[in-house]
Amino acid sequence: xxxxxxxxxxxxxxxxxxxxxxxxxxxxxxxxxxxxxxxxxxxxxxxxxxxxxxxxxxxxxxxxxxxxxxxxxxxxxxxxxxxxxxxxxxxxxxxxxxxxxxxxxxxxxxxxxxxxxxxxxxxxxxxxxxxxxxxxxxxxxxxxxxxxxxxxxxxxxxxxxxxxxxxxxxxxxxxxxxxxxxxxxxxxxxxxxxxxxxxxxxxxxxxxxxxxxxxxxxxxxxxxxx
Amino acid sequence: xxxxxxxxxxxxxxxxxxxxxxxxxxxxxxxxxxxxxxxxxxxxxxxxxxxxxxxxxxxxxxxxxxxxxxxxxxxxxxxxxxxxxxxxxxxxxxxxxxxxxxxxxxxxxxxxxxxxxxxxxxxxxxxxxxxxxxxxxxxxxxxxxxxxxxxxxxxxxxxxxxxxxxxxxxxxxxxxxxxxxxxxxxxxxxxxxxxxxxxxxxxxxxxxxxxxxxxxxxxxxxxxx
Numbered sequence: 001x002x003x004x005x006x007x008x009x010x011x012x013x014x015x016x017x018x019x020x021x022x023x024x025x026x027x028x029x030x031x032x033x034x035x036x037x038x039x040x041x042x043x044x045x046x047x048x049x050x051x052x053x054x055x056x057x058x059x060x061x062x063x064x065x066x067x068x069x070x071x072x073x074x075x076x077x078x079x080x081x082x083x084x085x086x087x088x089x090x091x092x093x094x095x096x097x098x099x100x101x102x103x104x105x106x107x108x109x110x111x112x113x114x115x116x117x118x119x120x121x122x123x124x125x126x127x128x129x130x131x132x133x134x135x136x137x138x139x140x141x142x143x144x145x146x147x148x149x150x151x152x153x154x155x156x157x158x159x160x161x162x163x164x165x166x167x168x169x170x171x172x173x174x175x176x177x178x179x180x181x182x183x184x185x186x187x188x189x190x191x192x193x194x195x196x197x198x199x200x201x202x203x204x205x206x207x208x209x210x211x212x213x214x215x216x217x218x219x220x221x222x223x224x225x226x
Numbered sequence: 227x228x229x230x231x232x233x234x235x236x237x238x239x240x241x242x243x244x245x246x247x248x249x250x251x252x253x254x255x256x257x258x259x260x261x262x263x264x265x266x267x268x269x270x271x272x273x274x275x276x277x278x279x280x281x282x283x284x285x286x287x288x289x290x291x292x293x294x295x296x297x298x299x300x301x302x303x304x305x306x307x308x309x310x311x312x313x314x315x316x317x318x319x320x321x322x323x324x325x326x327x328x329x330x331x332x333x334x335x336x337x338x339x340x341x342x343x344x345x346x347x348x349x350x351x352x353x354x355x356x357x358x359x360x361x362x363x364x365x366x367x368x369x370x371x372x373x374x375x376x377x378x379x380x381x382x383x384x385x386x387x388x389x390x391x392x393x394x395x396x397x398x399x400x401x402x403x404x405x406x407x408x409x410x411x412x413x414x415x416x417x418x419x420x421x422x423x424x425x426x427x428x429x430x431x432x433x434x435x436x437x438x439x440x441x442x443x444x445x446x447x448x449x450x451x
């Protein structure tokens with residue numbers, strides 16, 4: 001194909017020849033999703049099936065296979081998530097309004113009675129937090145935050161007193177200061193770069209983890225209001 | 227062939243690092259038009275629909291309450307700014323992102339209404355917009371793969387090949403689905419049946435301007451002349 005004109009010589013021909021199969025895979029995945037939607041009568045199932053079409057889009061973008069494609073996948077994924085969130089909000093407010101109730105401007109799920117929150121072992125949260133600590137940095141913070149979120153949600157489903165996590169906000173602020181100190185050390189004492197690196201990495205890890213955990217606290221307080 | 231197209235003259239660039247905006251009379255005119263309309267929307271108030279009551283001589287007023295008004299005005303302004311950005315961007319992927327933002331915001335503008343059939347139409351439009359993400363981004367990625375660049379100032383110098391034509395067809399399909407024009411207009415027409423006129427008009431205006439811009443982009447990519 002004409003794409004080979006621009007590919008540097010060091011790239012192996014197998015990688016270049018994968019482009020056309022990847023394009024076909026993406027289009028076929030999209031068609032499978034569309035087929036599923038056309039059979040579907042339930043609105044919620046149709047919404048979930050459109051996510052498969054979105055996966056086809058990600059395959060098409062990833063088929064380019066350069067570092068630019070890597071940078072393009074992230075906005076594609078964000079757009080996909082934003083659209084599915086917007087549409088599910090519409091679906092929720094429509095269903096609530098069909099029942100004749102009043103809807104808030106941003107409808108929240110009325111109760112979080114998922115079965116997984118009461119049956120799954122809370123040990124999962126420990127694994128997530130430990131793995132996040134191993135990764136450190138921003139990604140690790142997000143994973144550990146998911147662990148804390150899971151813990152808070154499952155505890156709230158099982159009915160534990162609510163004021164356990166009150167001090168978390170303060171710890172998050174202190175960790176942020178650690179992060180800033182780490183950056184300062186980078187510029188003032190460049191010879192201690194290893195210390196600065198660890199301060200920055202674990203500072204941002206603790207901060208992001210606690211911030212994500214706070215979502216759970218706030219969300220639970222919202223649900224307790226009713 | 228240069229980027230001078232449709233009898234236009236290139237007035238200049240705005241290089242923002244990787245992203246280069248280019249200024250040509252048509253793009254500048256559409257940019258200014260979109261911004262002017264957004265300003266008009268930002269300072270205006272909503273209409274009130276009047277329905278005839280059945281079995282009585284009274285009129286039934288359908289009003290928009292204050293919270294709904296505020297969030298709708300905010301989303302309409304975002305939609306106007308996204309349209310303005312899509313008009314002068316010189317980067318293909320930025321264009322697709324702006325179009326996606328327009329699609330999401332269009333759903334958001336009608337998401338808080340009380341009429342169930344309007345919500346139903348918005349849901350269907352949202353499904354089409356989400357499906358249209360596949361050809362939109364896929365087309366842009368295919369053009370990137372066959373030219374090695376996303377900048378229209380570069381693409382205009384590269385001779386067209388079959389993959390670029392296929393990619394631009396996909397791109398057009400994606401824009402049509404995302405803005406809800408010709409084959410997908412049925413749900414969008416249904417979305418207008420709710421009070422709050424000036425904010426709903428931006429949905430219309432954005433799709434019209436984006437279609438003109440995408441035609442210009444297709445001419446740049448395919449170089450038929």
